C-alpha cells in the first residue's frame with residue numbers, strides 16, 4: 001500500500017471504483033460514523049444465486065436493519081449468557097474429548113465441532129450429512145459467483161434479464177441451480193426447527209411477540225438464521241477484492257487454529273497463560289464462562305491473536321450515496337475495502353506490530369483493543385461478536401488447561417511449522 005496516502009487508495013477494477021481504507025482513523029470516520037458507507041457492493045452473479053437474502057450481502061435499508069435487530073436481540077452479551085452458554089460449555093467440553101481421542105486430526109475436529117455448535121444453536125439439532133453436503137456446495141457456488149471477472153453479467157448487469165434458455169446464457173442455468181440449493185439449505189432446517197421443542201435461535205426469534213404473526217417477519221427470521229452459518233470453509237478463495245465474510249463457524253475455527261500455531265511458536269506465553277488458569281481455578285476444574293474477567297493475561301493473548309492475524313483481514317462495504325472525505329469526492333456505489341490487517345499493524349498504535357506481545361494490553365497506557373476493527377465497522381459490525389468472544393474464550397481456556405500445545409515430531413524431532421497463512425476470505 002502506498003505510504004503517501006495511507007488512508008485511502010483509488011483503483012479501477014472492472015469498471016467499479018475501489019477505495020481501500022488502510023488506517024483506523026479513516027475507518028472510524030467513514031465506516032463507523034457515516035451510514036452512507038454501510039451498503040454492500042452489487043454482485044449480479046451472486047444476486048442471481050439468491051445470495052442477496054443473506055445478511056452479509058444485503059444492501060443497507062429497512063430489510064437489513066430488521067434482520068440485524070433480530071440477530072442482535074438473540075446474540076447480544078446478555079442473550080449469549082442466558083440462552084447459549086450451555087451450548088458453548090458443552091461444545092468446548094466435547095471438543096476436549098474429541099482432541100484427546102484424535103489429536104492428529106485436530107483441524108477437522110475443531111472445524112466440525114464449531115460448525116455443529118452453530119447449527120445446533122440456530123436450528124436446535126446438529127447438521128445431518130445432507131445439510132453438510134448442501135452447505136459445502138453452497139459455499140462453492142458463492143466462491144464461484146465471487147470470481148468477479150469470470151462472469152460477463154458482473155460487468156454488464158443487464159444480461160441478468162436473459163432467459164435461461166437463451167444461447168450463451170449458461171450462467172443463468174447455473175445460477176438457477178445454485179439458488180435452488182441455497183434456498184433448500186435455508187428453508188428445510190428452518191421449517192424443521194419451528195417444531196423443535198428445545199429453544200434455538202429460530203424458535204426464540206419466532207416467539208418474539210411483537211412480530212410473530214407476520215409472514216414477512218417469519219421470512220426475515222429464516223434468512224437471518226441462515227446467515228449465522230455459511231457452510232464449510234473454502235480453502236482456495238482468491239477473490240480478495242470481494243472479501244465479504246459469510247461465516248460464523250469458519251471465523252471462529254480459523255481463530256482457534258491461528259491461536260494453536262501461535263502457542264507452538266510462543267511456549268513462554270503458553271506457560272504464563274496456563275499458570276494463570278491454574279492460579280485462578282486450581283488443578284481439578286475446567287474453566288467456565290464466568291472466569292472471563294479473572295484471567296487478564298489470557299484475555300490479552302486473545303486480543304493479541306486477533307491483532308496479529310485477524311480472522312477476516314478485509315471487509316467490503318459500499319456507498320449508497322455520494323460523499324466527501326478530506327476534499328476527495330467518493331461516488332455512489334464505490335467499493336470500500338477496509339484493510340483490517342493494515343489497521344491492526346499500525347506502528348503508531350502498536351509498537352513493533354510484527355511481534356506477538358500480549359503484554360501490550362496490560363501496560364499503561366494499554367494498546368487499543370484490536371477487536372474494535374477485527375469485528376468490522378459501524379452498521380455492518382459483526383452481529384456475532386459476543387457469541388464469538390464467549391466461544392473463543394472458553395475453547396482457548398480449556399485447550400490450554402487440558403493440553404500442552406507442542407510442535408509435531410518428525411523422526412522424533414520437533415518441527416515448528418512456519419507462520420504461513422493462506423489467501424482467503426477467512427484466513
Ligand code: HEM
Nearest residue numbers: 055056228248251252311312315375376377380382384388
Ligand atoms: C472470530 C470470530 C468472528 C470474526 C473475527 C468476525 C468478523 C466479521 C467481520 C469483519 C464482518 C464484516 C463487518 C463489516 O463489514 O464491517 C462480519 C460480518 C458478519 N458476521 Fe462475523 N465474525 C466472527 C464470528 C461470527 C459469528 C459467530 C457469527 C454468527 C453466529 C457471525 C455472523 C456475521 C454476520 C451475519 C455478518 C454480516 C453482517 C452484515 O453484513 O451486516 N460472525 N464478521
